[in-house]
Amino acid sequence: MNNDIGSQIRKYRKLRGLTQEQLAELAELDTKHITRLESGKHIPNAKTLKKLADALNVAFADLEPSSNEVQNQINSNPAYINCLKIINSAKNDTELKNYLSVLKLAQKLMDK
Numbered sequence: 001m002n003n004d005i006g007s008q009i010r011k012y013r014k015l016r017g018l019t020q021e022q023l024a025e026l027a028e029l030d031t032k033h034i035t036r037l038e039s040g041k042h043i044p045n046a047k048t049l050k051k052l053a054d055a056l057n058v059a060f061a062d063l064e065p066s067s068n069e070v071q072n073q074i075n076s077n078p079a080y081i082n083c084l085k086i087i088n089s090a091k092n093d094t095e096l097k098n099y100l101s102v103l104k105l106a107q108k109l110m111d112k
Contacts, residue, residue, distance in 0.1 A: 005049075006038040008063050012056040013038075026055035047111070 013023050020038070024031040028051060036042045037052075044052065044063075053060045075081075083103075090096035 005043055005063060006040045009034070009052060009056070010038045012058050012062070016056060018056075023052070023055055027051040 009023075013020070018026070020034045021031050023029075024034045027034075027048075029048065033042070033048075037044055037048075049063050050060060053063050056063075087096070087099050090099060
């Protein structure tokens with residue numbers, strides 16, 4: 001998979017002369033998370049991307065994922081595929097809104 005975000009993070013980190021550990025400290029993230037991001041194993045959420053952009057002193061858009069990268073991540077991850085199947089099974093707008101509410105609640109719980 002083409003890893004636009006991870007490559008960008010690594011590029012700017014090296015341009016700033018930072019180690020992964022130093023970047024993790026500046027962005028208030030775990031070093032292992034930085035490693036996973038740079039290797040393309042994870043795509044950061046907007047909150048993490050903002051922290052990284054601030055720590056690297058670059059614009060948010062410089063690190064933003066391309067639509068192709070997001071699509072590749074979705075296609076290669078069974079969890080994403082299963083979520084999409086559930087969402088696509090919605091029989092009406094009310095059911096779809098309920099799925100969205102559950103996802104938003106799950107996201108809030110995970111951000112804590």
